Amino acid sequence: MNGAMETVGLVLVIAGCVFYAAGTIGLLRFPDVYSRLHALTKADNQGLLLVCLGLAVLAGSVQVAFLLIVVWSVGLVAAAVSAHLIARHARHAGEPHASRETER
Amino acid sequence: MTVGVVVDMMLGLALVALSLRVVTGGSLFRDIVLFILFGLLVALSWARLGAPDLALAEAAIGAGLTGALMLMAYRSIGADTEERPVRRRPGVALVVAVLTGSLVAVIGLAALGIERVPDAAGDAVLEALPGTGLGNAVTGVLLVFRGLDTMLEMAVLLVALLGAWTVLGDARPGRVHRVDRRTPLVGSLLTVVAPITLLVAVHLLLAGTDAPGGAFQAGAVLTGCGVLMVLTGTLRPTAVAGFATRLLVVAGLAAFVLVGAGAGFVGHAPMTLTGTWAVYLIETAMMLSIALTMTLLFARARGLRGEGS
Numbered sequence: 143m144n145g146a147m148e149t150v151g152l153v154l155v156i157a158g159c160v161f162y163a164a165g166t167i168g169l170l171r172f173p174d175v176y177s178r179l180h181a182l183t184k185a186d187n188q189g190l191l192l193v194c195l196g197l198a199v200l201a202g203s204v205q206v207a208f209l210l211i212v213v214w215s216v217g218l219v220a221a222a223v224s225a226h227l228i229a230r231h232a233r234h235a236g237e238p239h240a241s242r243e244t245e246r
Numbered sequence: 247m248t249v250g251v252v253v254d255m256m257l258g259l260a261l262v263a264l265s266l267r268v269v270t271g272g273s274l275f276r277d278i279v280l281f282i283l284f285g286l287l288v289a290l291s292w293a294r295l296g297a298p299d300l301a302l303a304e305a306a307i308g309a310g311l312t313g314a315l316m317l318m319a320y321r322s323i324g325a326d327t328e329e330r331p332v333r334r335r336p337g338v339a340l341v342v343a344v345l346t347g348s349l350v351a352v353i354g355l356a357a358l359g360i361e362r363v364p365d366a367a368g369d370a371v372l373e374a375l376p377g378t379g380l381g382n383a384v385t386g387v388l389l390v391f392r393g394l395d396t397m398l399e400m401a402v403l404l405v406a407l408l409g410a411w412t413v414l415g416d417a418r419p420g421r422v423h424r425v426d427r428r429t430p431l432v433g434s435l436l437t438v439v440a441p442i443t444l445l446v447a448v449h450l451l452l453a454g455t456d457a458p459g460g461a462f463q464a465g466a467v468l469t470g471c472g473v474l475m476v477l478t479g480t481l482r483p484t485a486v487a488g489f490a491t492r493l494l495v496v497a498g499l500a501a502f503v504l505v506g507a508g509a510g511f512v513g514h515a516p517m518t519l520t521g522t523w524a525v526y527l528i529e530t531a532m533m534l535s536i537a538l539t540m541t542l543l544f545a546r547a548r549g550l551r552g553e554g555s
Contacts, residue, residue: 216442223435
């Protein structure tokens with residue numbers, strides 16, 4: 143039982159890390175601000191959720207699990223607002239849009 | 247164990263590499279961002295070293311607030327220096343590098359040669375801690391065993407603010423680049439985050455007696471709330487410090503002095519804290535002073551007023 147829980151927790155944490163890695167690759171490789179933000183926020187929020195879930199399973203305590211949910215929610219709020227503000231600023235500053243440029 | 251060592255080595259290498267990038271980077275803005283990242287990695291290192299109090303303080307003050315202050319400073323000078331590459335002087339840099347390198351080497355070599363002293367202060371603190379009624383050795387050291395140091399730290403913070411006010415002179419309070427609160431999500435961010443930061447600050451303050459936390463961490467988190475409120479225009483900088491502002495700014499130092507002097511009057515040794523109530527009182531006052539001082543420094547103001555008033 144204990145070993146099984148540990149395995150589940152570790153798999154979740156590692157899966158979260160894979161999402162983080164994907165988000166980071168997206169940040170480095172994607173062509174413009176908007177798609178980079180897309181990669182960062184979506185992948186990282188998912189990664190954070192999986193890491194938090196994994197840690198909650200590993201901790202095996204309801205209190206810790208609850209706190210990790212709070213951590214994830216606050217992370218979500220921060221990511222959503224900062225991504226929105228960056229995208230908004232970029233749009234107002236006339237930041238080019240990669241796909242539109244290639245169409246031209 | 248081995249995984250831990252690998253993580254620690256990666257952290258150490260990343261710290262060295264980052265610090266190199268910070269001082270040799272091309273643009274001011276990137277240097278600031280890298281410096282914030284550096285602070286976060288330092289916080290992680292403290293956590294790895296088993297010093298959660300320091301990790302919290304470094305993350306909140308070193309990475310968070312210092313970063314916010316530097317970005318604010320960049321904003322006020324950045325417009326015309328943005329694209330101009332920073333001029334480097336290789337000769338001066340070499341001299342500085344050699345000197346600091348030798349200093350670090352000497353200290354490092356000396357540290358390697360140090361043997362554990364049997365009656366070190368740390369052991370004495372841990373032995374005497376139960377008598378203080380505090381469960382957190384860091385808080386015990388900060389407030390009881392080395393209380394005078396902490397009191398003087400509050401004095402340093404106060405002097406820093408007075409210095410900033412002097413430099414500010416009669417100038418109008420700095421124009422803070424604000425985000426309109428009607429911008430989608432920003433208003434709701436404030437509604438959600440402000441109560442949470444308050445809760446976290448008070449929790450850190452109360453937890454500080456028995457667990458990692460305390461006035462500095464709580465004050466830094468509260469400052470985060472203040473910075474957010476200044477940035478969204480909920481708090482507006484003013485050119486004059488009101489009575490309440492002055493009172494709150496000196497509260498930390500004043501609480502320390504009054505409690506310490508009071509203990510002297512009722513027959514204890516001066517600067518004795520006669521109970522955990524004194525710790526709570528001083529920590530609360532320190533938290534408020536730290537938060538207000540840092541928020542004022544961020545807003546480049548002498549006072550703050552609400553949006554409507």
